[in-house]
Amino acid sequence: MGSSRTGSNTGRARRALAAMKALGFPKKQILAVLKRLIKLYVDENKWELIEAENYRVLADAILDAQANGNGDQEQEQEQGTEQEEIDDIPAEYGDPSISLAGGPPSPPSPIAEQYAATTELAISPGPQARALTRTLGKRRHRQMMDAVLQEDDAVFLRDPKPEPVDMDASRCRNVQPGLISRSRRHTDSEEMFGGSPPLQPDQNPKQIPGARNRTIRHCRNGETTTLPESTSSTLNNGTEPVVQNVQEAPCLDIGVASSAMGEVKMSLKCSVDPSKFRMPALEAVFKMVEDKCLHSYKVLPPDFSVGSLMTEMCQCVVQLGTEHTVDHNKLSDGAGNGSRSEDGTNRKQKAAEELLVSNGSERSPVNSTLAQQQHLALPMRRTNHDVTDISKGEEKVRISIIDESGRLKCPPSFYYIPRNVVFQNALVDISLAKIGGEDCCADCFGNCLSSPEPCACARETGGEYAYTLEGLLRPAFIDECVSMNRFPEEHQKVFCESCPFERSRNKASPEACRGHLVRKFIKECWSKCGCNLQCGNRVVQRGITCNLQVFFTGKGTGWGLRTLEELPKGAFVCEYAGEILTNTELQERVVENMQNDRFVHPILLDAGWRSEGMPKDEAALCLDGTFYGNVGRFINHRCRDANLAVFPVEVETPDHHYYHLAFFTSTKVEAFEELTWDYGIDFEDEKHPVKAFECLCGSRYCRGRKRHHPRNRRVIAASAAE
Numbered sequence: 127m128g129s130s131r132t133g134s135n136t137g138r139a140r141r142a143l144a145a146m147k148a149l150g151f152p153k154k155q156i157l158a159v160l161k162r163l164i165k166l167y168v169d170e171n172k173w174e175l176i177e178a179e180n181y182r183v184l185a186d187a188i189l190d191a192q193a194n195g196n197g198d199q200e201q202e203q204e205q206g207t208e209q210e211e212i213d214d215i216p217a218e219y220g221d222p223s224i225s226l227a228g229g230p231p232s233p234p235s236p237i238a239e240q241y242a243a244t245t246e247l248a249i250s251p252g253p254q255a256r257a258l259t260r261t262l263g264k265r266r267h268r269q270m271m272d273a274v275l276q277e278d279d280a281v282f283l284r285d286p287k288p289e290p291v292d293m294d295a296s297r298c299r300n301v302q303p304g305l306i307s308r309s310r311r312h313t314d315s316e317e318m319f320g321g322s323p324p325l326q327p328d329q330n331p332k333q334i335p336g337a338r339n340r341t342i343r344h345c346r347n348g349e350t351t352t353l354p355e356s357t358s359s360t361l362n363n364g365t366e367p368v369v370q371n372v373q374e375a376p377c378l379d380i381g382v383a384s385s386a387m388g389e390v391k392m393s394l395k396c397s398v399d400p401s402k403f404r405m406p407a408l409e410a411v412f413k414m415v416e417d418k419c420l421h422s423y424k425v426l427p428p429d430f431s432v433g434s435l436m437t438e439m440c441q442c443v444v445q446l447g448t449e450h451t452v453d454h455n456k457l458s459d460g461a462g463n464g465s466r467s468e469d470g471t472n473r474k475q476k477a478a479e480e481l482l483v484s485n486g487s488e489r490s491p492v493n494s495t496l497a498q499q500q501h502l503a504l505p506m507r508r509t510n511h512d513v514t515d516i517s518k519g520e521e522k523v524r525i526s527i528i529d530e531s532g533r534l535k536c537p538p539s540f541y542y543i544p545r546n547v548v549f550q551n552a553l554v555d556i557s558l559a560k561i562g563g564e565d566c567c568a569d570c571f572g573n574c575l576s577s578p579e580p581c582a583c584a585r586e587t588g589g590e591y592a593y594t595l596e597g598l599l600r601p602a603f604i605d606e607c608v609s610m611n612r613f614p615e616e617h618q619k620v621f622c623e624s625c626p627f628e629r630s631r632n633k634a635s636p637e638a639c640r641g642h643l644v645r646k647f648i649k650e651c652w653s654k655c656g657c658n659l660q661c662g663n664r665v666v667q668r669g670i671t672c673n674l675q676v677f678f679t680g681k682g683t684g685w686g687l688r689t690l691e692e693l694p695k696g697a698f699v700c701e702y703a704g705e706i707l708t709n710t711e712l713q714e715r716v717v718e719n720m721q722n723d724r725f726v727h728p729i730l731l732d733a734g735w736r737s738e739g740m741p742k743d744e745a746a747l748c749l750d751g752t753f754y755g756n757v758g759r760f761i762n763h764r765c766r767d768a769n770l771a772v773f774p775v776e777v778e779t780p781d782h783h784y785y786h787l788a789f790f791t792s793t794k795v796e797a798f799e800e801l802t803w804d805y806g807i808d809f810e811d812e813k814h815p816v817k818a819f820e821c822l823c824g825s826r827y828c829r830g831r832k833r834h835h836p837r838n839r840r841v842i843a844a845s846a847a848e
């Protein structure tokens with residue numbers, strides 16, 4: 127009875143002690159718990175049960191004791207009485223002669239500390255152990271045991287244990303790809319994501335004591351990256367998470383694994399305050415990610431991106447880890463569905479801001495909202511659009527498409543052009559010869575805005591630059607434009623003798639001209655100027671720089687454009703780019719498309735029209751973004767209090783005939799706010815050849831809201847000048 131097929135009781139007790147000591151548990155505590163177990167199990171198979179699965183039960187019981195705070199007590203109680211306690215163990219169960227007595231208690235080894243810090247893993251223990259553990263301890267301890275007793279390379283969701291928090295010392299030097307192995311062994315996941323970049327000689331992975339092959343990389347002390355904005359690199363086809371360089375970010379190193387076997391494992395470096403972070407349960411993270419995917423995509427399309435999913439996961443880890451209410455860690459938590467919180471902010475965005483893993487664009491300035499952009503660009507069913515970048519690389523920034531309604535649709539097809547293109551007959555004379563000496567600043571150098579005198583190009587703006595040193599449109603410009611839109615009757619207008627606009631409306635018997643507002647042009651420096659491309663008087667020509675997104679509004683207005691970052695008043699957003707048509711071509715196109723029940727959205731370039739020498743239909747120009755256009759074609763109308771204002775901007779030509787239409791913010795715009803402008807539509811105009819839409823702008827000043835019976839009201843062009 128005192129022995130079994132695995133040896134004597136003494137030997138078994140010795141081996142149990144040795145096994146637990148190897149894990150770093152103090153021997154007095156081992157002894158106390160072992161004694162308790164032996165007393166507890168009167169079953170003759172007690173040793174088999176205790177020994178099962180590498181003494182899982184014993185380790186669980188010790189962990190339970192520690193977790194319940196009994197460990198210390200037990201130890202303390204046993205101070206000085208250890209030998210007596212050992213002697214109390216029935217001889218058939220243990221041999222007091224083994225080195226249980228004598229010598230100071232071992233300090234907890236690092237690996238024992240790891241046990242205590244390790245959280246859940248989804249592993250099923252054997253039936254015997256299950257039964258015992260039900261009796262003895264909590265499931266999570268059993269699971270922790272699994273993690274540690276697995277092969278060396280087993281991975282686990284580990285509570286963050288940053289280095290002592292010295293903010294300087296804990297800043298990331300160069301944030302690594304979001305998905306890296308904790309081990310330097312080359313794993314499948316590394317290959318999948320293009321692999322972690324090789325370590326620098328001074329970035330050797332630090333070995334965790336007691337855990338061979340399990341490594342953690344630490345941020346290099348006190349060093350921050352100063353790489354240029356555009357140094358982020360893209361993995362795969364550009365849609366995967368990429369390296370971003372983030373400056374001065376306090377760094378928390380977290381390991382996340384999809385299972386204890388470590389098939390998929392990630393190391394996250396998060397710029398969260400370690401004191402505010404608590405590692406969420408892995409199951410909660412998985413559940414949250416799954417809920418998000420199902421909520422957004424219903425099914426996973428063939429081009430589903432694991433990289434995007436992993437990014438999602440990283441964000442969820444940070445989000446759950448920084449939200450300390452119990453509810454957020456419950457599996458039933460619906461917080462991860464991307465919905466907005468009560469204060470209107472999006473949790474995903476917050477999480478993304480705290481995560482240094484982001485969807486970089488080689489063309490985009492580093493910005494935390496890019497992580498959000500990456501998330502939102504998860505695959506949808508497509509037309510001819512690239513949902514990760516509707517511009518297909520034509521702009522400096524990626525512009526993603528998102529339909530949060532669950533329809534998984536994309537906007538109708540069109541060709542993306544970042545700049546205007548002549549359709550056919552429009553005469554747009556872009557020639558150096560056309561630019562006279564007075565139309566350029568050949569003698570300037572560097573940045574015109576830094577010279578004391580305004581350059582020749584500033585002449586159109588009343589001898590002052592339209593832009594501030596910060597690259598914003600001056601408030602005076604914006605305020606005047608807003609006032610023109612709101613109170614057109616108070617501003618100067620010119621009246622044509624035979625108005626091309628009225629001829630478009632009714633060619634047979636055009637009405638009298640209603641007047642065209644006299645608008646101030648912005649003249650930017652150009653090719654014949656001596657300044658460089660970074661000159662402060664070259665804003666529109668440098669293209670889109672803010673983070674935009676095409677989204678389905680769900681308000682009955684179709685697709686819209688929104689900003690993913692906060693924009694100050696006066697920020698350049700984009701041009702309205704499209705085909706340059708003559709008025710004649712426009713008329714033909716309107717008729718043609720009405721027959722096909724498709725509406726075009728041209729904008730007249732009438733800001734330069736003057737009472738004398740009004741252009742003929744063949745010369746009058748307009749822009750149509752319907753078939754060829756940029757993101758400007760997604761900007762919806764809002765009556766009166768829109769957050770964008772449109773300005774005529776001359777770049778290549780100084781003649782007021784052809785120019786660009788540029789949108790600037792007329793007020794501060796919050797991240798995720800829809801960008802709108804006032805088309806200037808006369809919703810009461812029943813003679814217009816193009817049917818006006820029922821306005822759903824929601825503005826309290828809405829002009830088109832009460833039209834319950836449209837009676838075929840029509841509009842042809844949302845003229846910037848009207």
Ligand SMILES: C[S@@+](CC[C@H](N)C(=O)[O-])C[C@H]1O[C@@H](n2cnc3c(N)ncnc32)[C@H](O)[C@@H]1O
Nearest residue numbers: 683684685727759760762763819820821822823
């Ligand atoms: C220049 S497009 C704007 C993008 C458009 N929403 C889309 O899905 O492509 C103009 C069209 O958008 C819709 N739209 C824009 N603003 C609207 C509003 N305030 N109310 C209702 N529909 C609007 C109308 O169908 C209009 O003809």
